[in-house]
Every structure is written in structure tokens, then in C-alpha cells.
Amino acid sequence: MMTDAGRPDMRITGDGAVGAGTYGEVTINGAGSVSGDLECARLQINGAGSCKGDVKADSIAVNGSGSFGGQVQAGELTVNGEASVAQSAGIGLLRVKGRFSARGGLALREAEIKGELVAGGDVEADMFVAEGAFRIEGLLNAGTVDVTLFGPARAKEIGGESVTVRYTRKFAALQVFTFFAEKRLTCETIEADDVSLEFTTANAVRGARVRVGEGCRIGLVEYTDSLSREADAAITEERRVEVG
Amino acid sequence: MDTELISKKDLLVQTGISYGQLYRWKRKGLIPEDWFVRKSTFTGQETFFPRDRVLKRIERILTMKDEDRSLDDIADAVAPDLGDVAMTAEDALGAGLVSQAAVDVISEIRSAPGPMRLGELLAASVHDALLLSGDASADEGRIVVRVLEEGYALFEGSEADLLFVRKMGFATCLLVNSSAEVVFESGARLVSRVKLQDHIDELAARLGG
Numbered sequence: 001m002m003t004d005a006g007r008p009d010m011r012i013t014g015d016g017a018v019g020a021g022t023y024g025e026v027t028i029n030g031a032g033s034v035s036g037d038l039e040c041a042r043l044q045i046n047g048a049g050s051c052k053g054d055v056k057a058d059s060i061a062v063n064g065s066g067s068f069g070g071q072v073q074a075g076e077l078t079v080n081g082e083a084s085v086a087q088s089a090g091i092g093l094l095r096v097k098g099r100f101s102a103r104g105g106l107a108l109r110e111a112e113i114k115g116e117l118v119a120g121g122d123v124e125a126d127m128f129v130a131e132g133a134f135r136i137e138g139l140l141n142a143g144t145v146d147v148t149l150f151g152p153a154r155a156k157e158i159g160g161e162s163v164t165v166r167y168t169r170k171f172a173a174l175q176v177f178t179f180f181a182e183k184r185l186t187c188e189t190i191e192a193d194d195v196s197l198e199f200t201t202a203n204a205v206r207g208a209r210v211r212v213g214e215g216c217r218i219g220l221v222e223y224t225d226s227l228s229r230e231a232d233a234a235i236t237e238e239r240r241v242e243v244g
Numbered sequence: 245m246d247t248e249l250i251s252k253k254d255l256l257v258q259t260g261i262s263y264g265q266l267y268r269w270k271r272k273g274l275i276p277e278d279w280f281v282r283k284s285t286f287t288g289q290e291t292f293f294p295r296d297r298v299l300k301r302i303e304r305i306l307t308m309k310d311e312d313r314s315l316d317d318i319a320d321a322v323a324p325d326l327g328d329v330a331m332t333a334e335d336a337l338g339a340g341l342v343s344q345a346a347v348d349v350i351s352e353i354r355s356a357p358g359p360m361r362l363g364e365l366l367a368a369s370v371h372d373a374l375l376l377s378g379d380a381s382a383d384e385g386r387i388v389v390r391v392l393e394e395g396y397a398l399f400e401g402s403e404a405d406l407l408f409v410r411k412m413g414f415a416t417c418l419l420v421n422s423s424a425e426v427v428f429e430s431g432a433r434l435v436s437r438v439k440l441q442d443h444i445d446e447l448a449a450r451l452g453g
Contacts, residue, residue, distance in 0.1 A: 124271050141267050161264030188289070193264040203288060206253075207263060222253075242257065 007041070020053060037070065071104075088121065105138060116151070123155075133181070145192070149183040149199060159191045163207075167198040167215060184215070249281060249292040250299070259302045272315050274305055274322055278403055297445075322448070329451065330359035341450060342368035345375065345382065349389050362447075367392035369443045370406060379408060379436045384415045395419045396440070406438040 012032035020036025054070035088104030105121030133151030
């Protein structure tokens, strides 16, 4: 079958391998691999799939597990299960139910994480919504950061317009976390215009309007407009600073 | 040789922009990654910026914002993708980007005719600046163009400086990473250290309109 200006579709059912190339739709049902760089309109993995090279696609769906040996460039990547990228990735809309990891950085427009996200570098997004846990070795830079903690979350730094961290007493529906994992965000600095934190440990928090809620342990808070704090929030030093 | 730095906090105070704006502009490529310089201070790690350049850039962004231009628009103007720039020597001359002397040197060096690309526009711009300031003679201008033609591409992704050195009437030049400290023996004299990024910024401003 041919779609997309004569680019052939490719389907693996059972077990098999596809060569590198340009395709319309690539479907892997069962176990399959792509032996080199892949460019396609749509890549769907149902089962276990691996791509040895770079992948460029309008949309990628992983139901089961997917592993990418190169860079990934996609308009949309949906993961139900688990996916890992050995390098960096640029993705318009990233939707994860389960686990997603990249050894490099992530440039995203929108991220919706239910489960766990791991990135070896910086993560950039206009909108970053996570219910679960993450480990970001670099800077998480997002217009809106909205985190609901179901496990340990860690980033070197967080910066953006609005940063909200919520604690929940519910348990994760997905059993990706050990039952006893601490639900806490840990990072060096958080800098944003509006900051609202619960169960967060940080060396410094800087912003215009800052709320330090339940369970927080913050070294230094610098704010320009307002600071509100809950009774059991620990702040070592707080300072109101001036704007220009 | 150190560029004067400004801390992130001072930058915000001085320009009146917010953390949100700064991070957004970084994300959109309005402020280059390279300008975020991390340094250890007694309060921990802090971020600094090259003072003059970041202030100039932010002023420009704010002016364009006042003109109601979109962020993407501004990004194209302040940090255009110059990788695919190609213009004829006549156009570059007409736009006042390069001098006839520079065009002559370049056409003498290059193997095939064709439009001028970023490396050549940059080489011409540096050549003109060194000749105009009297730091280099026409002959010496040739070696400047040559080193830029051959070497500039190696520094892709990082900022480089061109060092123009003289010793006992003999001149040479070299390219180094912008952050590199360079020490010369006492007989040699550093005539000029040219920040290539300044020239690229200027080219970008004039090409981006």
C-alpha cells in the first residue's frame, strides 16, 4: 500500500526488521527493529520496537516498549508503556503514560507526563504538566510547570513563568513507583514569576509571588511582590527585593 | 580580556524584566545559551551574562515588543538563522556590508565563483574593520580573510575570537575560543582581539532589518 506521495508503508507482524529509509506508515506488531535512520509520517509500535538510528516522524505511538538509538524528532509522541531515547529529542506534544527517558535534552512544546520522565540534559517546554516523578539533570525551563507529586522529583534548576508543585495523598494508579518512595521535589533553584510549592526542597526560590506550602524546606526565598507560607514550611532566610 | 559580567539579579533589576520573561526568551532563542555564564560564588552557583551585549539585546527585544511584534518575529530579527545566507558580492556592496577591497581579496582566494555566504561576509566585515582601524595592512588583510574562510566553520556552536599578532614587523593571526586565555612571549604584540560574535550580531541586525 502506498500513501504520502508514493512513500511505501511498512508493517512487521510477529518478528522482523525494516531497513533504514523513508516511509509513509510504519507499524510494528510484535517485535521489530529498524536498522538505521527512519523518516516516516507515522510510526506505531505495538509490542516491542527499536530504532537504531535517528527518527523523524509526524507522529509516533509506542504501546509497549520502544527504544531509539539516535535522536528523535516528532510532532507528537505518545507513550503507553515505556520508551527511551539514547540522544536528545525534539517533540511537539509528548504524552506519556508510563515511563520516558532521554539521555540528552528535550525540546518540547507541550508535555503531559503520567508516570516518570528522565532527561540527561535540559528540558524546555511551553507547558509541562507531570503527575508522577521525574529526574532532570539540567534546567527545566517551561512557561508553565505543573507538578503533582506521586514520587521523587528532581531537577537541577527550574525556571519559567509559573511553577506549581502539589502534593497528593492519593497513590499512583500506575505502579511505576515503589510504595515507599518519598513524594518530594528536590532542586537547587526555582525562579519564576508565580511560584507555589508543597513538599519541595530547594536552596533558593526567587519570584514575584511566592507561596511556600506544606512540607517545604527552602534555604533562601527572594520575592518582589508577596510571600505566603504555611506553618510547617521551613525557610532559612527570606528577603523582599526590589524590582527595576 | 574578561568581558564585564552582570549577575542575573542585577540584570532583572536594571531592565525591569521578570524571571518568566528571561526564561521564555531563552527558550525562544532570543538570548543565546552561550550568554548564560555559570559561576561559583559564595552563595552557590549563580548565572551571569556578558553585560553590554545582554543589555543591548534586551533593549532591542523590548523595543520590538513595544512595536507589538510577536516573539517568533523578534527571534528572527535578533537571532536570525544566518546559516543559509547567500548574497552576491554586488548586493553585499550595495548594502554597504563589505568594501570593494574585501570583495577583491575574497574572489582572489576562493576557488569557485558564487554568492557570498556567512563565513565570507564575516571575513569581509573583520577585514574591513582591521583595515579601517589601521591595525592591518592590505596584505595582512589577506591572511585574516584566509584564516576565517578556512577556520571559522570549526567553531560552529561556540564563540570564537580572532587574534591579530605582530612581532618585529611580521604579522599573523589565529582563531581561538572566546573564553580562552592566551599568553604571548614578550616579543610579540597582540594588535587586536576581534570578537567574531560582535560582527555576526551586526551582520544579523543589518540583514534581519
